[in-house]
Amino acid sequence: MVEEANRMDKSINSSQETEVRKGPWTMEEDLILINYIANHGEGVWNNLARSAGLNRTGKSCRLRWLNYLRPDVRRGNITPEEQLLIMDLHARWGNRWSKIAKQLPGRTDNEIKNYWRTRIQKKVKQGESFDYQQAMVTDETSTSNSTSQTNSVEDVGLQPSYAQTQVTNPDALPPHFSSTESSDNFWSVEDFWSMQQFNGD
């Protein structure tokens, strides 16, 4: 795989060294990356970025893949169990987000980090005597009552089993990455992965 990437890299014209793109990923870029990884696998991200014809850094490709495009990634709808687990693990390990993420199948360190900063840290700052259990309860209440942009309908149907469930089948994933995307990304990764399955790819 790595060898293949290297081989392909050598075949790439060096004139492709155009300026590196930054900012939000487009649907086309996502498709290219997904297709490339589906065919060649992950690894050697800098080579991958070049070989796939993406004017992105390897880092950027890696981040996009790990945090967003991977078939087993779940986003949104942090369950109460997951929230409790995050709080517990953070109390134990501190800001070791990747380590914490490993205990939450389908969750990324970036997502957990964001979740902590926006939802939980806020509470820690507010209350001088912070109580994890209380924070969980109040957060659950606020998210299910308010119409937050990420917790609309699905948040009502909390899914306790997720915290223990290793998600390996893309079809089993809850819907995400669709309605709340920017116009460029108005599509679903699950759609793509189900297409891949359908095509036997």
Place this chain on the structure above:
DNA sequence: AAGATGAACAACCGCCATGTG
């Protein structure tokens, strides 16, 4: 209805660890 404000999230940056020649 329009502007202000805050929340949520995607993505980038910089640093460090590790692998390789």
Place this chain on the structure above:
DNA sequence: TCACATGGCGGTTGTTCATCT
């Protein structure tokens, strides 16, 4: 042993969207 490339991680910033006034 050293230098360089790459990957991984945590921190931070920028953008978008929803809510409030």
